[in-house]
Amino acid sequence: MMTRICISEFMDEQAVATLAAGFDLHYEPSWADRREALLSALSEAAALIVRNRTRVDAELLERAPQLRVVGRLGVGLDNIDVAACQARGIRVIPATGANARSVAEYVVTTVAMLLRGAYASNTEMAAGQWPRARLSEGRETLGKTLGLIGFGDIGRLTAALAQAFGMRVIAHDPMLADVDPVWQSAGVEPRALDALLAESDAVSLHVPLVPATRHLIDAQRLRQMKPGAVLINSARGGVVDEPALAAALREGRLAGAALDVFEQEPLPAGSALAGVPNLLLTPHIGGVTREANERVSMLIAQQVRKALEDSR
Numbered sequence: 001m002m003t004r005i006c007i008s009e010f011m012d013e014q015a016v017a018t019l020a021a022g023f024d025l026h027y028e029p030s031w032a033d034r035r036e037a038l039l040s041a042l043s044e045a046a047a048l049i050v051r052n053r054t055r056v057d058a059e060l061l062e063r064a065p066q067l068r069v070v071g072r073l074g075v076g077l078d079n080i081d082v083a084a085c086q087a088r089g090i091r092v093i094p095a096t097g098a099n100a101r102s103v104a105e106y107v108v109t110t111v112a113m114l115l116r117g118a119y120a121s122n123t124e125m126a127a128g129q130w131p132r133a134r135l136s137e138g139r140e141t142l143g144k145t146l147g148l149i150g151f152g153d154i155g156r157l158t159a160a161l162a163q164a165f166g167m168r169v170i171a172h173d174p175m176l177a178d179v180d181p182v183w184q185s186a187g188v189e190p191r192a193l194d195a196l197l198a199e200s201d202a203v204s205l206h207v208p209l210v211p212a213t214r215h216l217i218d219a220q221r222l223r224q225m226k227p228g229a230v231l232i233n234s235a236r237g238g239v240v241d242e243p244a245l246a247a248a249l250r251e252g253r254l255a256g257a258a259l260d261v262f263e264q265e266p267l268p269a270g271s272a273l274a275g276v277p278n279l280l281l282t283p284h285i286g287g288v289t290r291e292a293n294e295r296v297s298m299l300i301a302q303q304v305r306k307a308l309e310d311s312r
Helices: 013-020 029-033 035-044 058-062 082-087 100-116 122-126 153-164 181-186 193-199 219-224 242-250 290-310
Strands: 004-007 024-027 045-050 069-072 091-094 145-149 168-172 202-205 230-233 256-259 279-281
Touching: 004 013, 004 035, 013 024, 013 290, 029 035, 035 045, 035 058, 045 290, 058 082, 069 290, 082 091, 091 290, 100 153, 100 202, 100 230, 100 256, 100 279, 100 290, 145 153, 145 193, 153 168, 153 181, 168 193, 193 219, 219 242, 242 256, 242 279
Parallel strands: 004 024, 004 045, 045 069, 069 091, 145 168, 145 202, 202 230, 230 256, 256 279
Antiparallel strands: none
């Protein structure tokens, strides 16, 4: 009997094809929205490959008694009960580093767009208006300070790209001592969180969603940010208090913000973020480009195959 692999969300077709040889492969990207169908298919599965929408929780693990490997097409693990997997001897494999470039490019280009403030005038222009005076108040990235909250692989690559734009970069990461050599090698200055918020023209989040980071950026911390600063969250929904951010933007305390991740995904209609000025919303695609999808998918395909072969 062939070893079964289930894939519940979209994956690069070439990587999927590499798993078809030698395995009983079930690839159903719609399973993320058809949970009962997924749970039924997992009764004999040895491996499951997911992105961020499939919840690998106690219920799923109970329905997958033969599961040995969970591959994550990305790096965040907040949709996976890692402790429960470890207790059952199930290996969890994230695609560490494979989409870092895509996220870093998303952040730096979005910072530049928000600071410039010149890319939301289509409706006015098409109606015959000419908002040149207002849009002439945009800012360059040169000499501005980017504050990174979290300084892992993605944060470090983001810093390098921002520095190429002429930005000064500071960062906060409680896991790194101020004397860690990474700061000097990256040309980045460490900061306490409150100091970073007060000093930065742009703030970008690069932290996982854990109890300590839930609503890390709340109303109080938004008030600590530099007037006219911009905020980008491409890390995890829940790190930013969404109603508090909406209020800060409506009141004009921030110049702009971009959210790629949300407390509830898909973002429900009529949320606190609806109709908020100077806010860019994207559907959790910061780390998803053609190139990143190919890298992430092939990495997970190769590592899941190896993990299954090693565990025979």
